[in-house]
Amino acid sequence: DGGITQSPKYLFRKEGQNVTLSCEQNLNHDAMYWYRQDPGQGLRLIYYSQIVNDFQKGDIAEGYSVSREKKESFPLTVTSAQKNPTAFYLCASRIPTGEDTEAFFGQGTRLTVV
Amino acid sequence: AQSVAQPEDQVNVAEGNPLTVKCTYSVSGNPYLFWYVQYPNRGLQFLLKYITGDNLVKGSYGFEAEFNKSQTSFHLKKPSALVSDSALYFCAVRDISFYSSASKIIFGSGTRLSIRP
Numbered sequence: 380d381g382g383i384t385q386s387p388k389y390l391f392r393k394e395g396q397n398v399t400l401s402c403e404q405n406l407n408h409d410a411m412y413w414y415r416q417d418p419g420q421g422l423r424l425i426y427y428s429q430i431v432n433d434f435q436k437g438d439i440a441e442g443y444s445v446s447r448e449k450k451e452s453f454p455l456t457v458t459s460a461q462k463n464p465t466a467f468y469l470c471a472s473r474i475p476t477g478e479d480t481e482a483f484f485g486q487g488t489r490l491t492v493v
Numbered sequence: 494a495q496s497v498a499q500p501e502d503q504v505n506v507a508e509g510n511p512l513t514v515k516c517t518y519s520v521s522g523n524p525y526l527f528w529y530v531q532y533p534n535r536g537l538q539f540l541l542k543y544i545t546g547d548n549l550v551k552g553s554y555g556f557e558a559e560f561n562k563s564q565t566s567f568h569l570k571k572p573s574a575l576v577s578d579s580a581l582y583f584c585a586v587r588d589i590s591f592y593s594s595a596s597k598i599i600f601g602s603g604t605r606l607s608i609r610p
Contacts, residue, residue: 383536412597419502421583421602422537429596437597469536473598481527482598484536 382406385470385485391493392457392464400455400488402470409474411453412482415439416467425468428453457490465492495520495588497567499601506574506608514569514604516584525587526567527598528558530580537583543567554578574608581605 383404392398402411410429414422424437428447442461447453453472457464467489471482496519506512518524525544529537541552548560558569569582584601 385536410596414600419602422600424597424599427597467534471537471598481539481542482537483539484529486536487534489534 383470383472383483383485385468385488387488388486390488390490392490393493395459397456397458398490400457400468400470400490402453402455402485403451404453404472404483404485405451406472406483407450408472408483409450410472411447412471412473413437413443413445413453413455414469414471416469416487422469425455464490466490495524495586495599497526497584497586497599497601499582499584499604501604502602503605503607506606508576508608508610509573512571512574512578512606512608514582514584514606516567516569516601518565518567518584518586520586524560524567526558526560527585527587528552528556528567528569529583529585529600530554531583531603532580540569540582576608576610579606579608 386401412427413425416422423439425443426445428434431450444456469487470485473482474480498517527542528540531537541550543550543560551557556571581603583603585598588597588599
């Protein structure tokens with residue numbers, strides 16, 4: 380059963396801690412994306428990766444880091460430098476070749492700072 | 494850079510009536526446009542896309558969208574709304590970086606659709 384799996388579904392972080400959100404896909408997609416969703420603001424792009432060992436900053440990359448060591452995995456680390464990390468985080472993937480392909484999304488991780 | 498705008502934060506429709514969720518776009522080159530739906534605390538689900546060809550695109554759950562090049566619009570429509578259509582709807586556009594082969598999808602701010610029984 381192909382798809383994108385994000386874990387955990389809910390995550391709590393203390394101030395000053397780094398946390399890592401997991402995103403795994405078995406769709407054999409080359410491109411993967413991380414978005415942040417805040418109430419009333421839609422989706423904002425954090426980082427994206429077109430291929431293994433390569434990634435680019437999106438519109439709001441400050442305070443976040445990513446790695447892309449495997450095609451299937453694109454973990455996002457929310458560092459202590461991110462001053463307002465409480466949000467809903469969404470991971471997506473798509474086939475980048477052929478620009479008409481849609482993105483497939485995971486079910487999201489809700490991060491809360493306590 | 495490419496962008497999309499959804500001018501309405503909320504749309505309210507009675508069940509059985511037609512619905513329209515508006516989207517306008519700004520792109521250089523050919524537009525690649527998408528509609529997604531999001532239910533509470535879930536990821537986004539793809540509804541439909543316009544790449545080229547017929548201006549009326551049909552998608553999932555009875556939804557369709559009309560591409561209008563002169564008005565730079567891509568409005569989502571459904572002839573008869575259901576209560577179960579109540580959700581958050583996003584319009585999106587493909588954006589290509591001129592500095593690499595990377596492409597990304599840019600989303601609008603979303604429109605909350607509420608269908609009353």
